[in-house]
Amino acid sequence: MGPTVDQRLIDIATSAVYSELVQLRRAIHRYPELAGDEGETAALVAGRLRGAGLDVRTGVGGHGVVAVLHGTEPGPVIAYRADMDAVRDDELFDSDIRSRVAGAAHLCGHDIHTAIAVGVAETLGTLRDRLQGSIAFLFQPAEETLTGARAMIADGVLDDMPPAEIYAIHCGPTPVGNICVSPGVGQPGQDGFHVDITGPDAVARAHEIRAAVLELATLPPIHELDQDVLTAITEPGGPFARFVVAWSWIESTPDDGARVSAMFRAWPEERYPELRQHSVDIVTKVCGADMAERVAFWGEPFPAMVCDANLSEQAGEYFGSVLGQENITVLHGFYPYNGDDFALFLDRIPGAMFYLGVSNESTGQLGLPHAPQFSADESAIGIGTRAVAGWLSARLSALKAFPAGGRGS
Ligand SMILES: [Zn+2]
Numbered sequence: 001m002g003p004t005v006d007q008r009l010i011d012i013a014t015s016a017v018y019s020e021l022v023q024l025r026r027a028i029h030r031y032p033e034l035a036g037d038e039g040e041t042a043a044l045v046a047g048r049l050r051g052a053g054l055d056v057r058t059g060v061g062g063h064g065v066v067a068v069l070h071g072t073e074p075g076p077v078i079a080y081r082a083d084m085d086a087v088r089d090d091e092l093f094d095s096d097i098r099s100r101v102a103g104a105a106h107l108c109g110h111d112i113h114t115a116i117a118v119g120v121a122e123t124l125g126t127l128r129d130r131l132q133g134s135i136a137f138l139f140q141p142a143e144e145t146l147t148g149a150r151a152m153i154a155d156g157v158l159d160d161m162p163p164a165e166i167y168a169i170h171c172g173p174t175p176v177g178n179i180c181v182s183p184g185v186g187q188p189g190q191d192g193f194h195v196d197i198t199g200p201d202a203v204a205r206a207h208e209i210r211a212a213v214l215e216l217a218t219l220p221p222i223h224e225l226d227q228d229v230l231t232a233i234t235e236p237g238g239p240f241a242r243f244v245v246a247w248s249w250i251e252s253t254p255d256d257g258a259r260v261s262a263m264f265r266a267w268p269e270e271r272y273p274e275l276r277q278h279s280v281d282i283v284t285k286v287c288g289a290d291m292a293e294r295v296a297f298w299g300e301p302f303p304a305m306v307c308d309a310n311l312s313e314q315a316g317e318y319f320g321s322v323l324g325q326e327n328i329t330v331l332h333g334f335y336p337y338n339g340d341d342f343a344l345f346l347d348r349i350p351g352a353m354f355y356l357g358v359s360n361e362s363t364g365q366l367g368l369p370h371a372p373q374f375s376a377d378e379s380a381i382g383i384g385t386r387a388v389a390g391w392l393s394a395r396l397s398a399l400k401a402f403p404a405g406g407r408g409s
Contacts, residue, residue, distance in 0.1 A: 005130045005393040007322060007386075013123040014385045021122075021381050024048065025115035026097045032086030032104040032111070035142035038063040041084045041114065045139050048118050052125040054137070061151030065139040068161065069121055071131025076399035079136045079163035079349070080392060081342060082117035083110045083143035093365070093375035107374040109171030109358060109367065112381060114139065116169065116356075119385035124393060133396040136161055140341075146302060149341035158348060164399050165311065166351035167392065168342050169384055173230075173368045174329060174357035176377040179319045179387060181354055182331040183312035186305035187340050188243075191272045192263035193297040195283055196253055203250070205286050206258035210248040212282040213262045216275065217246040222335055233333045240333025243267055244275065265336040269304035305343035307352035315352060318394060319387050331355075356384045 024044065033041050042063040049056050049067040056067045063084070091098055091105035099105040106112075121137050138157055142148030172180055197206050219239060222229060232238045248262040264275050276297060284292050313330075320328045342353055358367035358376035365375040 005124070005127050005390070007390045009127055009130070010123055010389045010393070011386050013126045014119060014382055014389065016126075017119055017122045018382045018385075021115045021119045021385065022378050024118060025111050025378065025381060028111040028114060029097045029106050030100050032099050032101055032106045033084070034088055034104050035085040035145040035148065036062060038084045038141045042139065042141070045084070045114060045118060049121055049137070052122045054121055054125065060157060061141065061148060061153070061155040063141040064148065064152045064155070064157075066157055067121060067137045067139070069125055069128065069131070069135045069137070071133050071396065072129045073132040075133025075396055076403065077134045077136060077161045077163045078392060078395055078399070079138055079158075079166040079345075080117060080120065080388070081138040081140055081166060081168040081345060082113040083140045083148065084114050085110055085142055085144050085148070087144060087370060089370075089372060091374075092372040095375070107372065108144070108369045109374070109376050110143065112171050112356075112358065112376050112384070113169060115381050116384040116388060119381065120389045120392065123385060123389045127393075131393060131396060132400045134161065135392055135396070136163060143341055146339065146341045149344040153344060153348070158345075163349055165395060166345050166349040167354070167388070169354045169356045169388060170340065171358045171367050171369060171376055171380070172355035173359050173366060174355070176357050176360050176380050177323060177383060178327050178329060178357035179323065179354055180329040180331050180357070181312040181316040181319070181352065182307050182334060183316075184307065184309035185267070185331060185334050186307045186346070186353060187334055187343065188265040188267045188336055189269050189272070189302040189304040189343065190263060190265045190339055191275060191298055191301035192261065193276075193279055193295050194259055194261040195291065195295045196257055196259050197287060198255060198257040202257040206250045206260045208286045209260045209282055210250055210262075212286070213248045213260075213279065214246050216264070216278055217244050219243045219245050219336065221245055221247060229335055233331050233335055234329060236332045238333055240267070240335060243336065244271060245336040265339070267304065267334065269301065272301040302339055303343045303347050305340055305346055305353060307346065308350045311350060312352045315354060315391055318391050319354070322387050322390055323383065356380055
């Protein structure tokens with residue numbers, strides 16, 4: 001690996017901007033904006049990044065912001081993505097920064113992700129004379145609707161300065177100070193279908209289909225992330241190394257018929273074609289062969305997020321050198337939670353998502369994304385900024401030294 005920006009310099013630069021990052025995060029947290037409506041958040045972000053001397057472009061794929069930091073020395077390009085939108089729900093955790101907007105709250109920690117990305121840009125901005133190459137910061141809108149990444153890619157964010165690698169973090173429920181990496185695994189994609197049944201026994205047949213679809217599951221849907229689940233996903237070959245989770249529901253249709261819908265999350269994603277075949281077989285068995293073509297699948301299964309095995313492992317070691325190896329958790333499976341459209345970036349560019357612990361038992365904060373009581377320990381902002389800034393600068397140096405893959409050590 002080539003010369004890198006010293007982690008101690010990064011830590012010092014991060015402490016200098018830390019309290020302003022917390023203020024930024026609080027401003028975004030108090031006035032959360034839903035997918036497609038991130039105008040104020042984007043303006044705040046763009047203002048900060050212009051102030052830090054980055055090249056800033058707004059209105060990318062909606063309210064997306066792209067900001068490029070050029071190191072003084074030429075070199076490779078890598079990308080870092082943060083999502084900005086809030087969850088359509090109310091916040092239960094009581095604090096003086098609680099959401100002022102009814103029906104919108106940062107229950108997925110995207111305010112933390114945004115603050116950290118600004119922090120990394122500001123931290124490395126002050127050290128650009130030691131940076132070899134460029135970092136494109138992608139502030140993405142509309143993650144919750146799984147549409148923002150697609151829109152930014154369609155708007156050319158990966159074409160103008162094609163990045164060699166791309167990274168992101170997401171808040172997770174482990175204790176603050178911990179980071180999880182997931183070599184070769186990540187959040188499952190999803191797929192689904194509906195089929196409309198007509199005729200006198202439509203409802204009974206719909207129930208029969210629903211029951212058979214639910215039988216395809218190897219795991220029940222998880223509503224609470226308890227210690228058993230957290231332990232299971234850290235076990236190689238555990239129950240989450242291969243799974244199918246299925247949901248199915250029935251609605252009545254105007255002609256006294258019934259619509260059966262189903263959704264699957266599975267790992268690995270090669271199981272989706274198999275699940276489509278099983279679904280058609282079930283409908284055929286219950287309703288006859290002529291119903292097979294009436295099974296309406298989603299256009300394409302939403303892709304799984306597959307974190308690069310090698311880069312995730314290396315990142316885990318790097319983060320261990322910053323935070324202590326005992327604070328790094330390696331995941332060997334992933335719980336069937338909401339997907340993340342960072343998957344669409346990882347479909348095109350090698351890289352990884354990391355999971356930043358934000359829970360703190362002593363303050364009663366539980367960082368379980370999308371739970372109404374979600375709350376993040378703000379010190380995670382400084383920890384995430386230091387770790388990510390160090391990792392990105394290390395990757396630029398490695399890619400410069402070994403352009404073909406940059407995986408030398
Ligand atoms: Zn999220």
